[in-house]
Amino acid sequence: MLEIKDLHAGIDGNEILKGINLTVNKGEIHAIMGPNGSGKSTLAKVLAGHPAYQVTKGEVLYEGKDLLALAPDERARSGIFMAFQYPIEVPGVSNAQFLRLAYNEKRKHLGEEELDPLEFKDLLKERAKVVEMDASFMTRSVNDGFSGGEKKRNEILQMAVLEPKLAVLDETDSGLDIDALRIVAGGVNQLHNANNAVILVTHYQRLLDYIVPQFVHVLANGRIAKEGGKELALELEQKGYDWLKAAPDSNGAGAGVN
Amino acid sequence: MVIELQKENLYQEAFQALQKSRGVESSWLDRLRENAMERFAELGFPSVKEEEWKYTNVAAIARTNFQPASPSAGATQLDAELKQLGSVPEARSSQLVFVDGILRNDLSSLGALSQQVVAIDLDQALADERYSEIVRAHLARQADYVVNGFTALNTAFINRGAFVYIPKGVLVAAPIHLMFIAQSENTANFPRVLIVAEENSSATIVENYVSVEEARYLTSPVVEVVLAEGARLEHYKVQRESVEAFHVATTAVGLGRNSSYDTTTITFGAKLSRHDIVVNMDHEGAECWVDGLYLVTGDQHADTHSVIDHRQPNCTSHQLYKGILDGKSRAVFNGKVFVRHNAQKTDAMQTNKNLLLSNEARVDTKPQLEILADDVKCAHGAAVGQIDEEELFYLETRGLHPDLGRNLLTYGFAEEVIAKIKLDSIRNELDEAVLHRLNAKLEV
Numbered sequence: 001m002l003e004i005k006d007l008h009a010g011i012d013g014n015e016i017l018k019g020i021n022l023t024v025n026k027g028e029i030h031a032i033m034g035p036n037g038s039g040k041s042t043l044a045k046v047l048a049g050h051p052a053y054q055v056t057k058g059e060v061l062y063e064g065k066d067l068l069a070l071a072p073d074e075r076a077r078s079g080i081f082m083a084f085q086y087p088i089e090v091p092g093v094s095n096a097q098f099l100r101l102a103y104n105e106k107r108k109h110l111g112e113e114e115l116d117p118l119e120f121k122d123l124l125k126e127r128a129k130v131v132e133m134d135a136s137f138m139t140r141s142v143n144d145g146f147s148g149g150e151k152k153r154n155e156i157l158q159m160a161v162l163e164p165k166l167a168v169l170d171e172t173d174s175g176l177d178i179d180a181l182r183i184v185a186g187g188v189n190q191l192h193n194a195n196n197a198v199i200l201v202t203h204y205q206r207l208l209d210y211i212v213p214q215f216v217h218v219l220a221n222g223r224i225a226k227e228g229g230k231e232l233a234l235e236l237e238q239k240g241y242d243w244l245k246a247a248p249d250s251n252g253a254g255a256g257v258n
Numbered sequence: 259m260v261i262e263l264q265k266e267n268l269y270q271e272a273f274q275a276l277q278k279s280r281g282v283e284s285s286w287l288d289r290l291r292e293n294a295m296e297r298f299a300e301l302g303f304p305s306v307k308e309e310e311w312k313y314t315n316v317a318a319i320a321r322t323n324f325q326p327a328s329p330s331a332g333a334t335q336l337d338a339e340l341k342q343l344g345s346v347p348e349a350r351s352s353q354l355v356f357v358d359g360i361l362r363n364d365l366s367s368l369g370a371l372s373q374q375v376v377a378i379d380l381d382q383a384l385a386d387e388r389y390s391e392i393v394r395a396h397l398a399r400q401a402d403y404v405v406n407g408f409t410a411l412n413t414a415f416i417n418r419g420a421f422v423y424i425p426k427g428v429l430v431a432a433p434i435h436l437m438f439i440a441q442s443e444n445t446a447n448f449p450r451v452l453i454v455a456e457e458n459s460s461a462t463i464v465e466n467y468v469s470v471e472e473a474r475y476l477t478s479p480v481v482e483v484v485l486a487e488g489a490r491l492e493h494y495k496v497q498r499e500s501v502e503a504f505h506v507a508t509t510a511v512g513l514g515r516n517s518s519y520d521t522t523t524i525t526f527g528a529k530l531s532r533h534d535i536v537v538n539m540d541h542e543g544a545e546c547w548v549d550g551l552y553l554v555t556g557d558q559h560a561d562t563h564s565v566i567d568h569r570q571p572n573c574t575s576h577q578l579y580k581g582i583l584d585g586k587s588r589a590v591f592n593g594k595v596f597v598r599h600n601a602q603k604t605d606a607m608q609t610n611k612n613l614l615l616s617n618e619a620r621v622d623t624k625p626q627l628e629i630l631a632d633d634v635k636c637a638h639g640a641a642v643g644q645i646d647e648e649e650l651f652y653l654e655t656r657g658l659h660p661d662l663g664r665n666l667l668t669y670g671f672a673e674e675v676i677a678k679i680k681l682d683s684i685r686n687e688l689d690e691a692v693l694h695r696l697n698a699k700l701e702v
């Protein structure tokens with residue numbers, strides 16, 4: 001589904017991603033961990049098409065096609081979704097209005113009928129159950145005045161409505177209280193199936209207790225420094241990242257390191 | 259001003275004709291009109307040399323041979339078109355219709371208003387001993403014709419205006435719709451409205467300016483509002499004049515003790531518009547919301563000059579004006595908040611935010627606070643910006659085309675003002691009008 005090959009990207013001439021290699025197949029869940037500033041959000045934003053980042057080398061194939069050639073909205077309509085580490089507030093536009101627009105844009109892209117406000121209301125009611133989101137949030141402006149945790153939950157509501165093929169969730173767990181974490185993680189599990197894939201960016205093992213990844217990648221200084229199965233996350237929890245920094249290529253699994 | 263003299267003579271002629279047509283009996287109103295005309299002869303139309311008119315050049319108004327509309331003109335054949343124009347369903351039977359600035363009783367319908375509520379022609383009010391003294395006590399007391407040439411001209415041409423009177427304790431459910439229809443090309447229209455709300459009364463007024471065609475004309479209304487103790491008024495003004503027209507308006511409001519005045523002005527139309535809104539907080543405990551939205555494009559020019567005058571203690575004012583400018587349009591916001599020396603415990607908040615959709619649009623914003631009291635809470639701010647790129651990116655990542663994203667953000671920007679409008683039909687219509695102006699099909 002997604003193939004990232006030797007991806008180099010940066011901002012204003014500063015290289016942040018220094019050769020990422022990553023392959024994600026249908027049905028998989030990948031976790032990306034790594035120290036602050038290692039480039040996790042940068043990778044997510046480059047995949048989503050943020051205009052501030054320039055790709056200087058490498059390629060990204062999505063369903064066999066050049067992802068980097070697509071505009072952000074085209075990527076979204078073809079099934080890529082990024083949950084923001086810091087979701088943006090959109091004052092004056094209600095959650096329901098916004099979600100219906102986004103949903104219908106995708107339907108149009110797929111050549112399907114658009115839903116009118118009433119039809120969409122029913123669908124939204126169903127999808128809101130996935131993250132146990134109260135109806136009162138639908139009439140409020142998108143993320144406007146939402147608490148940190150509410151914003152994160154709202155991101156997953158959007159995911160539930162848009163049903164992406166590839167979801168990149170950037171620290172969706174941070175800011176969630178214990179109950180909310182369980183609910184939101186449960187929602188992601190409900191949405192995950194054999195035909196889609198999830199990339200979880202996280203700092204904490206506790207998320208991975210709920211959403212169990214097949215693969216864990218550790219990003220350090222713009223490269224994948226270590227890769228493994230779900231046990232790697234537990235190891236990191238105990239040891240921290242220092243041992244990786246000292247010997248970045250120690251395990252030989254760091255495919256991104258040239 | 260010398261070049262303009264000739265044109266001002268045109269107004270002089272029309273004025274003489276009007277005075278004659280009213281017969282010989284001299285009343286205080288005749289004198290008021292005469293004084294105002296004399297004042298206009300001295301003032302003329304304002305020039306850009308005057309600080310208050312620095313950014314708004316009305317030379318085109320002075321240059322044009324606008325003919326002050328006479329009461330008899332265009333008396334028929336408006337009904338069908340009328341129904342299309344800015345109707346407010348909630349006010350189908352509580353509306354006063356003006357054509358070219360003249361109140362038309364034949365087109366007005368007041369069935370939904372209780373017997374106690376008065377909504378009549380000014381002339382009629384003056385002829386009625388129950389109201390003549392009330393009119394006399396308030397007319398031309400809020401709107402100062404000594405400083406503003408347009409107000410002077412309007413005052414000189416007071417004729418078939420409207421008098422709206424809400425007696426003590428009366429709560430008016432139906433909104434009272436004042437519909438101003440510009441029908442004739444090249445006319446100068448001077449609608450005059452006096453609204454008096456007595457103690458503890460409550461009402462909603464909608465002031466709506468529309469045109470039959472994209473014609474060139476001048477509408478220069480003066481609306482005076484007087485709220486007695488504890489009175490509450492919601493006041494909406496929607497200005498959708500022809501984009502060839504000129505609209506130069508004054509709204510002047512006097513607030514009684516513990517009264518509440520909530521107004522929103524929406525500006526879409528006119529080639530050049532200027533709105534002076536003055537709220538005098540003359541008594542303790544009054545509260546006002548003075549909000550607005552101007553949405554202009556092409557070569558439109560929209561100027562708002564607002565004065566909120568805290569003259570007494572314990573008054574609260576809130577002001578939010580937003581502007582959306584596209585094309586080569588230009589907007590001016592000048593907002594003065596005065597806090598007089600004895601106006602302790604004043605709470606005044608003023609914000610002006612502008613969104614520029616094109617590189618050629620321009621806004622001059624000047625919020626001004628002048629505080630002479632020491633125990634007050636005041637804040638003001640102004641901003642001019644463009645669509646936020648991070649917000650736009652967020653929408654794009656949800657599959658919205660950048661054009662749609664920009665429209666949605668612009669719509670959201672306007673919503674802060676529109677959403678607070680309590681009258682459903684007006685709010686929904688404005689939503690649609692905003693989307694229409696943005697060429698967007700968002701179906702809200």
Ligand SMILES: Nc1ncnc2c1ncn2[C@@H]1O[C@H](COP(=O)(O)OP(=O)(O)OP(=O)(O)O)[C@@H](O)[C@H]1O
Pocket residue numbers: 011016034035036037038039040041042043052085
């Ligand atoms: N717009 C930007 N301008 C300048 N530097 C940037 C920008 N975006 C990212 N960077 C830098 O790139 C590096 C990687 O940032 P990124 O946000 O990808 O880290 P991260 O791994 O997501 O960190 P965290 O765990 O704190 O979220 C950091 O050093 C950051 O300061």
Ligand SMILES: [Mg+2]
Pocket residue numbers: 040041042085170171
């Ligand atoms: Mg990050």
